[in-house]
Amino acid sequence: MTEANRILLGVNIDHVATLRQARGTRYPDPVKAALDAEEAGADGITVHLREDRRHIQDRDVRVLAEVLQTRMNFEMGVTEEMMAFAEIIRPAHVCLVPETRQELTTEGGLDVAGQEARIHAAVQRLAAAGCEVSLFIDADPRQIEASARIGAPAIELHTGRYADAHSVAETALELARIRDGVEFGLSHGLIVNAGHGLHYHNVEPVAAIAGINELNIGHALVAHALFVGFKQAVAEMKALIVAAANR
Numbered sequence: 001m002t003e004a005n006r007i008l009l010g011v012n013i014d015h016v017a018t019l020r021q022a023r024g025t026r027y028p029d030p031v032k033a034a035l036d037a038e039e040a041g042a043d044g045i046t047v048h049l050r051e052d053r054r055h056i057q058d059r060d061v062r063v064l065a066e067v068l069q070t071r072m073n074f075e076m077g078v079t080e081e082m083m084a085f086a087e088i089i090r091p092a093h094v095c096l097v098p099e100t101r102q103e104l105t106t107e108g109g110l111d112v113a114g115q116e117a118r119i120h121a122a123v124q125r126l127a128a129a130g131c132e133v134s135l136f137i138d139a140d141p142r143q144i145e146a147s148a149r150i151g152a153p154a155i156e157l158h159t160g161r162y163a164d165a166h167s168v169a170e171t172a173l174e175l176a177r178i179r180d181g182v183e184f185g186l187s188h189g190l191i192v193n194a195g196h197g198l199h200y201h202n203v204e205p206v207a208a209i210a211g212i213n214e215l216n217i218g219h220a221l222v223a224h225a226l227f228v229g230f231k232q233a234v235a236e237m238k239a240l241i242v243a244a245a246n247r
């Protein structure tokens with residue numbers, strides 16, 4: 001009997017909160033979505049507390065920290081406000097992401113190579129709070145090397161360019177970039193995750209990359225949940241990635 005390739009699904013619930021914030025209501029509740037996701041097979045719950053609080057709110061994070069059965073992956077910009085908040089919440093995982101106020105979504109990865117001392121200090125400080133830190137970076141050897149050099153245990157490769165590719169050739173090129181990035185990261189002793197813009201029609205080639213640890217997926221799950229319910233949306237995605245990883 002051969003052992004199954006393990007691949008984890010981190011469910012990002014940000015856009016449940018986006019819908020709530022659009023009207024300032026109490027519903028839909030991202031905490032309920034997180035608990036449903038866990039029941040449906042999510043291996044972890046990802047939230048991005050943005051500086052402008054456009055979706056997830058501080059209270060959501062505090063409540064999630066108390067009720068999650070799996071683990072929280074807390075995405076944050078490298079700011080003093082967020083560092084102090086993470087030190088109080090102490091999420092199991094923290095993913096450091098680049099952030100600009102006006103962006104529609106996260107554009108590009110964190111420039112670790114360009115600010116090694118600053119990111120190194122953040123990784124050390126979060127590790128002292130008991131958090132395993134990953135760095136959300138482009139699949140660029142320079143950024144991967146810098147991440148390993150500063151002692152981050154994990155990276156998350158930004159799959160946005162792959163997801164946004166406009167031709168078969170461009171898609172293949174971006175997929176190859178991610179595949180090479182996974183291999184390069186593993187060869188540097190890093191845990192390699194990936195995410196951003198992944199959906200039901202583009203996720204399989206990424207899930208099939210050998211050695212990839214976890215995929216973080218949000219927007220597409222929330223969109224599909226409108227039609228099939230959140231548990232079903234998560235279960236379908238989990239089945240898809242596990243099958244792709246074991247093909």
Ligand SMILES: CC(=O)[C@@H](O)[C@H](O)COP(=O)(O)O
Pocket residue numbers: 012014047048050075097104105106136195196218
């Ligand atoms: C870092 C990342 O890829 C996700 O957190 C994503 O950014 C969440 O969605 P928004 O970018 O739309 O806030």
Ligand SMILES: NCC(=O)COP(=O)(O)O
Pocket residue numbers: 012046156194195196197198216217218219220
């Ligand atoms: N880090 C990527 C993530 O959490 C989910 O991104 P998306 O699926 O909402 O684009």
